Amino acid sequence: MEQGFNRRRFLLSTAGIAGGLALPGAPLFAQSANKIRVGLMLPYTGTYAALGNAITNGFKLAVEQGGGKLGGREIEYFTVDDESDAAKAPENANKLIKRDNVDVLIGTVHSGVALAMTRVARETKTLLIIPNAGADEITGPLCAPNIFRTSFSAWQPAYAMGQVMAERKHKNVVTLSWKYSFGEQSVAGFKEAFEKAGGKVVKEMYLPFPNVEFQPYLTEIAALKPDAVFVFFAGGGAVKFVKDYDAAGLKKTIPLYGSGFLTDGTLEAQGDSAEGILTTLHYADGLDIAKDKAFRTAYAMAFKMQPDVYAVQGYDAAQLFAAGLAGVGGDVTKREALIAAMEKATVDSPRGRFTLSKAHNPVQDIYLRKVEAKQNKLVSVAAKALADPARGCRM
Amino acid sequence: MDFSTFLIQLLNSLQYGLLLFLVASGLTLIFGIMGIINLAHGSFYMMGAYMAFSLTALSGNLLVAIVVGIALSVLIGFLLEWALFSRLYKRDHLDQVLLTYGLILIFEELRSLIVGDDVHGVPIPELLSASIQLSETLSYPVYRLFMSAVCILLAIVMYWLIRYTRLGMMIRAGSSNREMVQALGINIDLIYRIVFGLGVTLAAFAGMLAAPVSSVYPGMGNQVLIICFVVVVIGGVGSVWGALVAALLIGLADTFGKVIAPDYAGLAVYVLMAAVLLWRPEGIFRRI
Amino acid sequence: MAELVLSARGMSRRFGGLYANRDVSLDMHKGMLHAVLGPNGAGKSTLINLLSGDLPPSAGQILYRGQDISGWSPDKRSRAGIGRSYQRTNIFPAFTVFENCRLAAQSRAPRALRVFSKAVSFADLCDAADRAIEQAGLAARRDAVAATLSHGEQRQLEIAMVLATSPSVLLLDEPLAGMGPEESQSMVALLKKLTPDHAILLVEHDMDAVFAVADVITVMVTGQVLESGPPEQIRDSVAVQEAYLGEGEPGDE
Amino acid sequence: MPLPARKKRNYLPLVLLVLALFPMFGSGYYNELIAKIMIMTIFAMSLDLLVGFTGLVSFGHAAFFGVAAYSVVLLSPKYDPANLWLVLPAAVFTGAAVAFVVGLFVLRTKGIYFIMVTLAFAQMIYFVFHDTPLGGGSDGAFLNVKPELRIGETVLLDLNEPMQFYYIVLAFLVVAYVFLRVLLRSPLGHALAGIRSNEHRMLSLGFPVFLYKLAGFVTAGGIAGLAGFFSACQYGFVTPEILSWHQSGNVLLMVILGGMGTLNGAAIGAFAFVVLQELFSALTKHWQLLMGAVIVTVVMVLPGGLSSLPQRLKGLLIGGGNRNG
Helix, strand or coil: CHHHHHCCCCHHHHHHHHHHHHCCCHHHHCCCCCCEEEEEEECCCCCCHHHHHHHHHHHHHHHHHCCCEECCEEEEEEEEECCCCHHHHHHHHHHHHHHCCCCEEECCCCHHHHHHHHHHHHHHCCEEEECCCCCHHHHCCCCCCCEEECCCCCHHHHHHHHHHHHHCCCCEEEEEEECCHHHHHHHHHHHHHHHHCCCEEEEEEEECCCCCCCHHHHHHHHHHCCCEEEEECCHHHHHHHHHHHHHCCHHHHCCEEEEHHHHCCCHHHHHHHHCCCEEEECCCECCCCHHHHHHHHHHHHHHCCCCCHHHHHHHHHHHHHHHHHHHCCCCCCCHHHHHHHHHHCCECCCCCCEEECCCCCEEEEEEEEEEECCEEEEEEEEEEEECCCCCCCCC | CCHHHHHHHHHHHHHHHHHHHHHHHHHHHHHHHHCCCCCCHHHHHHHHHHHHHHHHHHHCCHHHHHHHHHHHHHHHHHHHHHHCHHHCCCCCHHHHHHHHHHHHHHHHHHHHHHCCCCCECCCCCHHHCCEEECCCCCEEEHHHHHHHHHHHHHHHHHHHHHHHCHHHHHHHHHHHCHHHHHHCCCCHHHHHHHHHHHHHHHHHHHHHHHHHHHCECCCHHHHHHHHHHHHHHHHCCCCHHHHHHHHHHHHHHHHHHHHHCHHHHHHHHHHHHHHHHHHCCCCCCCCC | CCCEEEEEEEEEEEECCEEEEEEEEEEEECCCEEEEECCCCCCHHHHHHHHHCCCCCCEEEEEECCEECCCCCHHHHHHHCEEECCCCCCCCCCCEHHHHHHHHHHCCCCCCCCCCCCHHHCHHHHHHHHHHHHHCCCHHHCCCEHHHCCHHHHHHHHHHHHHHCCCCEEEEECCCCCCCHHHHHHHHHHHHHHHHHCEEEEECCCHHHHHHHCCEEEEEECCEEEEEECHHHHHHCHHHHHHCHHHCCCCCC | CCCCCCCCCCCHHHHHHHHHHHHHHCCHHHHHHHHHHHHHHHHHHHHHHHHCCCCCCCCCCHHHHHHHHHHHHHHCCCCCCCEHHHHHHHHHHHHHHHHHHHHHHHCCCCHHHHHHHHHHHHHHHHHHHHHCHHHCHHHCEECCCCCEEEECCEEEEECCCHHHHHHHHHHHHHHHHHHHHHHHHCHHHHHHHHHHHHHHHHHHCCCCHHHHHHHHHHHHHHHHHHHHHHHHHHHCEECHHHHCHHHHHHHHHHHHHHCCCCHHHHHHHHHHHHHHHHHHHHHCCCHHHHHHHHHHHHHHHCCCCHHHHHHHHHHHHHCCCCCCC
16 A cells, blocks of 8 residues: 555656647637537437437528528537536536637527526627527526527416416416426416416425426325316426326316427327327417428428427527528628627528517417327417516616 | 325325335345445336337237346346456445446447437236226226236245245355355356346336336436435345335335425435434345 | 453353353453363354454443443454454555554554644654564564465464554454464464463464463353363363363364 | 555656646636546545545545535625635535535445445435525526635635636645645554555454544545535536536546546546546547446456556566556
């Protein structure tokens, strides 16, 4: 042991420092001046990997349709797998911003990661377009001129659902969601609209994310016997919840409603259990919109699979950025003009045209959808051109 | 909470606890008999669930999928033991921890490469798809009861196996003293291989059994891993009975934690663990 | 009568239903070497483990200078002055002989809070270690790594480590096991040298050595004391001869 | 394993020089990366004190790192910088204090059990931050303004400045390294080494082994707290994930990768780990597959860690050599 104290083998580590620097640093020296550098920070591993891929596909489809260019400029991609790990988010964002010097940052799915990215983007004044994460704060207290979102805020679909459920004469409702800010914000948005219209939320229940042992809550719901249930879940948890809810026999007696993610990208796994469930979202199957049909065909041709709402959001991120570039002739250095052009843009989205609110969140139609034959079929427009209230945004 | 709700919650906790026992029993066997910390145990659970999905899709029948899946799991267990674990028995626990940590990453990425990253459902077999009406609004799926029955059956089989069979005798001897058993002319390497295969198969079987209820999704293995560790810590390393008691306790703590103190539900299980450790640092039961 | 240092009163230890020690009583006095004889499985090692605190007794009392120490942990007993050696060599194999003993000496003066001083800078501890090494006859091997010592030398180190803790009681579990004749002789000499200042309990198979050094001998059979007394009494005891000596040389463990 | 005496070559000054001069050549991102490696080195060294020098394989070390990081965020005023001399000792103290409480429980167990119990306790603390509103739940919490050191109106040190941050981390890396070296040659250090080598004998020699282990555990917790402090300051953001078992696994991996029981190994391990991650994730989407393969390979064929590599290569070239490196 004594000898162990004296043995210093630092040769390796010093050699390592010298070698290690040259390796990931390569892009730094291979900087091509005339391409626009796009940084994609999305989940490519873990729970949300499928979503990250869909967004990437959507974005790239829009670029392909522009002949590989946006605003007349060629595109160079830099990707980082954010692993949906918020702890690594600032570091990963810095990789793209400081190492790769990207002109625009696109990301991400997970709200916690997106919040951290937003902070970094505000500090470094990097242009950020968020293609999914719905945390209200991003276009609320954290809003900034350089931060845009092409998806939705948690508040939007939930608020619309509050109106729908009140219209459908439900009086007493129980809510259930994972206990994290996105879930809580969804419930808050729902509650706001629902109670304004005279309904009452009998009980708000939360379970720790990402716990999927729902049985105790279903038993609670059965004991409380509300008129209806509003939930927020997504991904694997959504699949299990919908199946458990059906298996517990509750679906027959107490109708289940949810924010759209309850049945998005999950219908194949949910099977018959999801049939008839009503959800609200800014996208639906069976929209009578030419742009949507064209988008779906093109997407299916390019990637051999059907697009989903995430692909649409990625596609629109590219479209929004293209609109900005068009306004400045492709010159990203004219930042204020670029941002102004993006603010004024009307995005011709597959979900229907939308504009941006002052806080840079889409002002969009929220659709009421019903699950039929493994599709989220459009029922009606639940809220026309719904704008997020952008509480706390000082811009 | 009225009395009938209370009873139903009790049933919920029992059912959850039994499933936990099934997953954790393989872990505790590998721990207790081979002295190996297997972090990849959750990955075997995940592997089982995905096998149930893929094989059901191929054969159209969950039962066939489970039979083929079990055969595959045994094979995978043997292979891993032969290729990797058998070389680590003389090494530190630390090396085992790291090896299995590396395996988690590998299994998760292989899953992504082979099956993809989507969420999939596994249909409940026709025969078991009914429900029993428990209260006015609530019914209980027969499949869940079936799962519990299978878990109880397996607990009994394991008890019998360890107590009354020659294999069980050798396993018990092997867990107390590797050298001595070797000296008695028992092929300890074979015993270890069998135990490891058994452990892997138990985890994978739990995954297959749970797949129709839980559906299959990326990262599902990591979710059960830690709770299984808590089961083993509370129950006592290597004790199958301890694992059963601990799993049932955790089922109770989790279920009623969610009902009584929903804000601290995630903590309930760990508070239970700390309490048990204060009382008995080596877990409730010490040996098989 | 010499000073009574350590004594066991009706001490028992059960493993499951089996008694490893049953109602054992014995006394150890300063300046006397108390040897314990008995066939394999007689409970001699259990006796030492009970006295040293490695095992808690199921019943009975252990008195150290009149104080009941039955519930004390091994380290507390050691600090109080009860040192022991092990039947299977139990040392720090990666350390030098000196460091083995220095560490043993350090246990008397923990100084754990002085983290900014070098361990080897405490002269008193180093002296104690060197004295112990000298006593055990290992001076020539002071700086050798313990793992490289011969078996006999490791047995000597085992003793040296106990000595470095300056104990008043020595519990020695077969210190001669596996030693060559020469090494045995020097160990016997060492034991004789140590006896005046210590109360020594010696568990040993080597009859010649035991009768050469022991002041009192206790013979144990199946966990119980068969007979206890001076060597002559034991040599002449019919019971002992029947139970034990009559069987001839006991085999090695 | 005794080695033949060989010429000692001390590369420490050289490494220090490289680290000190690095910011003059590196870009902003690489400065951050090196700062991160230095923080992880502090973290890995603290774990090495337990794993490599005391023989306590803790699988919950991220808890102390994370708790300290949270303490920085929770103790800082919302819109003003906190006082460095207040929050830094507070973070170290938090790490040590939590280690003390956890140690009281976990040090009652040994071996395989110890590994699991440390893991379970770390998970418990993880859930405290994950499930309760204390630190913002699963969403984490932000440190809006990083701490600074000021006397009167003059700001002496400001962690918001990347350059200053870099050099402060470097300074504390040196402090932690020297502290651990001194500790290891102190009576306490020798006693810990004795516990690693033969705990049972330490007990029978009269060492209150539990207290010694607790002292080591608390010290390691405090130094992990130091690393946690800098980690929170570097990115201004904490989430429960920083005390997850993955984090504990990663730091354990760094210790093994570099070779345990040598503080320098911790540095090599931290460096190799971060660089490998950087490299692989640039290479492929399935980079974790490569990471997993590296881990398995190191465990199977390189038990002494990377720092044993030159020795092994030498052995291979010269032929014979000692097989264990």
